[in-house]
Amino acid sequence: MSAQASELLRVSDLTVHAGDTPLVASMSFSVAPGERVGLIGESGSGKSLTSLALTALLPAGLTAAGSVRLTGVETVGASEAALKPLRGAVAAMVFQEPLTALDPLMRVGKQIAEPMRRHLGLRGAALEAAVTAALAEVSLSESRLARAFPHELSGGQRQRVAIAIALAAQPQLLVADEPTTALDVTVQAEVLALLGRLVVERGMGLLFVSHDLAVVSRMTDRVLVLQHGRTVEEGAVLDLLRAPQHPYTAQLVAHARALDTALDGAGAGADAGNAGLGAEADSRSAGAPRAEGGAQ
Numbered sequence: 001m002s003a004q005a006s007e008l009l010r011v012s013d014l015t016v017h018a019g020d021t022p023l024v025a026s027m028s029f030s031v032a033p034g035e036r037v038g039l040i041g042e043s044g045s046g047k048s049l050t051s052l053a054l055t056a057l058l059p060a061g062l063t064a065a066g067s068v069r070l071t072g073v074e075t076v077g078a079s080e081a082a083l084k085p086l087r088g089a090v091a092a093m094v095f096q097e098p099l100t101a102l103d104p105l106m107r108v109g110k111q112i113a114e115p116m117r118r119h120l121g122l123r124g125a126a127l128e129a130a131v132t133a134a135l136a137e138v139s140l141s142e143s144r145l146a147r148a149f150p151h152e153l154s155g156g157q158r159q160r161v162a163i164a165i166a167l168a169a170q171p172q173l174l175v176a177d178e179p180t181t182a183l184d185v186t187v188q189a190e191v192l193a194l195l196g197r198l199v200v201e202r203g204m205g206l207l208f209v210s211h212d213l214a215v216v217s218r219m220t221d222r223v224l225v226l227q228h229g230r231t232v233e234e235g236a237v238l239d240l241l242r243a244p245q246h247p248y249t250a251q252l253v254a255h256a257r258a259l260d261t262a263l264d265g266a267g268a269g270a271d272a273g274n275a276g277l278g279a280e281a282d283s284r285s286a287g288a289p290r291a292e293g294g295a296q
């Protein structure tokens with residue numbers, strides 16, 4: 001087995017085009033098992049297309065070239081039959097808007113059960129118990145919730161269900177694309193704390209996509225900074241915060257620090273994040289409170 005096959009994700013020279021127009025250019029990075037990597041960049045920088053390309057989920061009309069290997073298996077140009085066992089079971093996705101991931105006409109318990117049945121072969125009482133456990137794991141332990149339809153849940157509850165569905169087949173890599181952007185600030189903090197905990201508990205690799213440096217620095221250890229479809233800087237979160245090399249990264253750090261200071265001034269300073277923007281002085285995070293309460 002090659003060295004590459006033991007890696008969870010290796011992206012080499014990935015490009016995404018719409019016709020002749022390049023949207024993502026020469027992206028290369030890897031995620032090791034259990035590693036947490038961030039993709040950060042402004043709107044339109046290519047973050048979502050990069051994440052969608054990993055499991056060949058690009059919208060019609062866009063084409064990917066280069067190489068993406070998931071546990072050694074190439075996904076660029078792969079057949080649907082080859083992709084099926086990878087999607088959900090090796091790499092699963094959580095999107096910004098939970099409603100896009102949920103079937104409005106299906107009870108949420110059934111939606112969580114489906115990947116468990118398909119990928120894990122669970123049936124009957126074992127399946128029912130696994131669904132209950134999956135809901136409890138995302139802090140949705142009220143028994144009525146398994147029988148609820150998505151529209152009967154709050155936004156925070158829906159994103160928790162989407163996370164439970166993504167985790168249902170025990171993926172090795174979770175790709176979370178702006179998973180809390182659509183939620184209000186308190187719920188956002190709770191869902192981030194939940195995601196962070198689950199990733200660590202399960203030893204999953206994480207590719208966390210966001211435009212928000214404060215959030216990315218809290219959730220990941222290593223970050224790629226994207227601008228106009230290209231990686232302009234890559235490095236450990238702390239190094240990037242302390243000494244950004246690229247002007248765009250410096251701008252992101254300055255902006256996040258300004259927000260941090262404003263929040264501190266307003267008495268809303270947060271406690272220690274895993275990296276924090278005031279890394280050289282202290283370990284504050286930029287206003288992302290770490291509270292994790294009950295379901296919202």
Ligand SMILES: Nc1ncnc2c1ncn2[C@@H]1O[C@H](COP(=O)(O)OP(=O)(O)OP(=O)(O)O)[C@@H](O)[C@H]1O
Pocket residue numbers: 018023041042043044045046047048049050059060061062211
């Ligand atoms: N289906 C498509 N056809 C043509 N161009 C597209 C398509 N989808 C996205 N693009 C373009 O590709 C570029 C990258 O888009 P992408 O969605 O990856 O950006 P992003 O960094 O995720 O932005 P955001 O944070 O706003 O989601 C943008 O310029 C976008 O307009």
